[in-house]
Amino acid sequence: MTYLDALPKNSQCLFYNNLRIGEDKLSDKVSVIVPVYNAERGIEACLNSLLAQSYANLEILIVNDGSVDESERIIRKFARQDPRIKLFCTENQGVSAARNIALENVTGEWIAFCDSDDIVPKNAYKRMLQAARRTNAEIVVGSLKVQKPRESFCFRYRKKQDNFSLFYNGPSLCNRLFKYSVFRGLRFNSITIGEDVVFLTKAFNMTNKIVPIGEVVYIYVHQEDSTQKSLTHSYSLDTFMGHLNAWSEVKNQWGPMAQARGESYLACITTPYLYQQMLLVPTIESKCAALSQFRAFLDTMPWDKYSDTFEAVFGVTYGEFQTKSDIEYFHAVLSLDCKERVSTQFQAGNIGFRYILKYLILWLKFKCHGR
Numbered sequence: 001m002t003y004l005d006a007l008p009k010n011s012q013c014l015f016y017n018n019l020r021i022g023e024d025k026l027s028d029k030v031s032v033i034v035p036v037y038n039a040e041r042g043i044e045a046c047l048n049s050l051l052a053q054s055y056a057n058l059e060i061l062i063v064n065d066g067s068v069d070e071s072e073r074i075i076r077k078f079a080r081q082d083p084r085i086k087l088f089c090t091e092n093q094g095v096s097a098a099r100n101i102a103l104e105n106v107t108g109e110w111i112a113f114c115d116s117d118d119i120v121p122k123n124a125y126k127r128m129l130q131a132a133r134r135t136n137a138e139i140v141v142g143s144l145k146v147q148k149p150r151e152s153f154c155f156r157y158r159k160k161q162d163n164f165s166l167f168y169n170g171p172s173l174c175n176r177l178f179k180y181s182v183f184r185g186l187r188f189n190s191i192t193i194g195e196d197v198v199f200l201t202k203a204f205n206m207t208n209k210i211v212p213i214g215e216v217v218y219i220y221v222h223q224e225d226s227t228q229k230s231l232t233h234s235y236s237l238d239t240f241m242g243h244l245n246a247w248s249e250v251k252n253q254w255g256p257m258a259q260a261r262g263e264s265y266l267a268c269i270t271t272p273y274l275y276q277q278m279l280l281v282p283t284i285e286s287k288c289a290a291l292s293q294f295r296a297f298l299d300t301m302p303w304d305k306y307s308d309t310f311e312a313v314f315g316v317t318y319g320e321f322q323t324k325s326d327i328e329y330f331h332a333v334l335s336l337d338c339k340e341r342v343s344t345q346f347q348a349g350n351i352g353f354r355y356i357l358k359y360l361i362l363w364l365k366f367k368c369h370g371r
Contacts (some may be wrong), residue, residue, distance in 0.1 A: 026133065028059065029109030031124050034062045034116055035098035040070040042117025042221060047078045049119045055126035060085045061102040061357050066092030071116075096188035096195045103187060107141070113173040117221055119147075124217035128177040131213050138182045139203065139210040142217030144175040149223075157212035158209070164261045166212055167204045168269075168324040172196060175218040182206060193239055194246020201250045204258070227366045237286045240277045241293060247274065248297055250332070288326035320328050 032050055036043060050060055063087060064072050072089065079085040088101055099113070110129065114120055128140040144155040155170035173196045186202055188195050247270050254262045274297075278290045303310045303318040310318045315333050324332060 007297070010032075013337050026055065026126070026129050028110055028126075028129065029059060029084050029108035030055065030110045030112055030209040031102075031106040031107050032060045032112045032114055032120075032125075033099055033102040033106075033178070034060060034114045035065055035095045035102070036062055036067060036071050036075065037065045037092065037095075037098075038071060039170070040067075040074060040115035041223070043071055044078075045221075046116055046118060046120075047075070048115065048136070049121070050079070050114065051082055051084070052122055053120065053125055054123050055129060058084050059106075059108055059123065061105055062087050063098040063101050064089045065094070066090065067291045086090055094192040095192070096190055096192065099195075101189050106180060111178040111183070112176070113181050114218075115174060117223065118174065119219040119221060121219065122217055123152050123215070125177065125325060127213055127215050128217060130213055132177060133178070135209070135211045137209045137211040138207050140177045140213060141210060142175050142213045142215055144170055144172055145216045145219045147219050147221050154216060156214060161212065163204065163207065163210055164206045164258060164265075167200055168197075168265055169311045172218070172220070173199065174220070178203065189247060191242060193242025198246050198249050198253075201253045205253065205255060208291055222310070237281045237290060240274070240281055243277055243296060244274060244290075244293060263302065264306075266302070267301055271301070271309070275313050284330060287330060287351040291326045291329065 023296045032048075034046070040219065047060070049367055050058070056317075062075055064075065065085065072087075075085070075087050079087050086105070090098065090101060090106065092163065097248075110132070112125060112128075128142060131140045141157060143157065146153055146155070155172075157166060157169065161169070183203055183206060186199065186206070189198050191198070242288075247266070251262065251266060274294065278287060278294060281290050292344070298321075307318060310321070316324075316331075321329065
């Protein structure tokens, strides 16, 4: 028999209730910011997930950014049923402006972001607040689940990762909780693509303590067959240029302590991502226009240190790449055998089986539709 077993039942209950103080005595308000544009397909499920949170002290700041579908009607129906929903309507200005409107009206001690077609698990904000209270963190980051029609996977964080890894390994706004007093003056740049990573970089420069939790706190819902894109999910030549400009801004904002880590990250993570975005641009003329702008970004990188990575991504050495015009490069890449490209990637040690499958699918799309 333990000491606790010997106690009267009411004393045991008091003991266990005290153990749960971090759970039961949370009182801070969480302000959840939701930008909305033509999101009638997903907004109802999104709002249901927010209103079902086990932590109830929320305000849900929804900015309808000039939607022309049924989004506003659906939101107003929910707002009549729950006073925690605050709706702001504006002319279409883009996701950054929409989020800034919400930031001007925050009354909570903590901020969270949610996209209008995604889902927040029931205990997400409760668990992040508990972690913040326990560790005195300024940002809490949780695991992120990507849910596609035929598959799903998670980005998870380890407890011993440093701040850089916690910000940029799977950078997303929506799987984080921000302490508003630390980031009160922070606003989004007036861009429509890549605004998340630029905002996160500003926050990175201001943050002393960020802690991870293993629990999934956000579900990114990827709707491949959607004909109406939400305010934050869209693609094209402009999309590529937006991402390129955003990462150029991030590179310029990094301080000396982040530069060394950032160099490797840009070479091994950002460059392959931007290359994939470039391949998704629909015509060869537009691809050449994208590559022309991409070169200026690439020329700032020390590719002698990452030569295998460059060849694995681009299919040629950096020296060969520099001698080719944009159209010559694409003609050379199109002439490469698919197996050759995959073999180069594999030998460079930068890919696994899942990456090979994704790469083959992307390459087939490029071969069939990229000309």
